[in-house]
Amino acid sequence: MATDETTLPTTEDQWRVRLTPAEFRVLRQAGTEAPFSGEYVHTTTEGMYRCRGCGAELYPSDTKFDSHCGWPSFDDAIPGAIREIDDRALGMLRTEIRCARCDSHLGHVFRGEHLTAKNTRHCVNSLSIRLDATTA
Numbered sequence: 001m002a003t004d005e006t007t008l009p010t011t012e013d014q015w016r017v018r019l020t021p022a023e024f025r026v027l028r029q030a031g032t033e034a035p036f037s038g039e040y041v042h043t044t045t046e047g048m049y050r051c052r053g054c055g056a057e058l059y060p061s062d063t064k065f066d067s068h069c070g071w072p073s074f075d076d077a078i079p080g081a082i083r084e085i086d087d088r089a090l091g092m093l094r095t096e097i098r099c100a101r102c103d104s105h106l107g108h109v110f111r112g113e114h115l116t117a118k119n120t121r122h123c124v125n126s127l128s129i130r131l132d133a134t135t136a
């Protein structure tokens with residue numbers, strides 16, 4: 001992936017150059033990585049999870065929790081960082097979440113599961129995010 005995150009691609013062809021094929025499939029084509037396959041499923045390192053498409057700050061590591069669902073899960077996001085869209089793709093209504101800055105697909109958000117006090121689970125593909133670890 002390109003290190004220059006200041007200018008955003010304007011076409012899908014530009015995104016294709018910028019991302020790996022696996023990243024492109026998830027971020028730009030709303031793909032889903034296989035459960036328990038992502039690099040951040042069990043990560044507990046402190047830091048900031050950023051959008052892999054544009055570098056925007058999305059999830060502080062203290063919002064991450066172990067949901068046992070196979071994908072990194074967060075119960076809150078940086079205010080304004082996430083956009084929610086109705087997704088009826090699988091014959092049911094789910095809520096897709098995208099990066100508000102670059103419109104890349106992140107995953108889905110689920111509410112009412114009572115997994116955390118905030119009662120919210122942002123189920124995010126590891127390929128959609130990159131951890132910016134806090135350096136002590």
Ligand SMILES: [Zn+2]
Nearest residue numbers: 051054099102
């Ligand atoms: Zn983004």
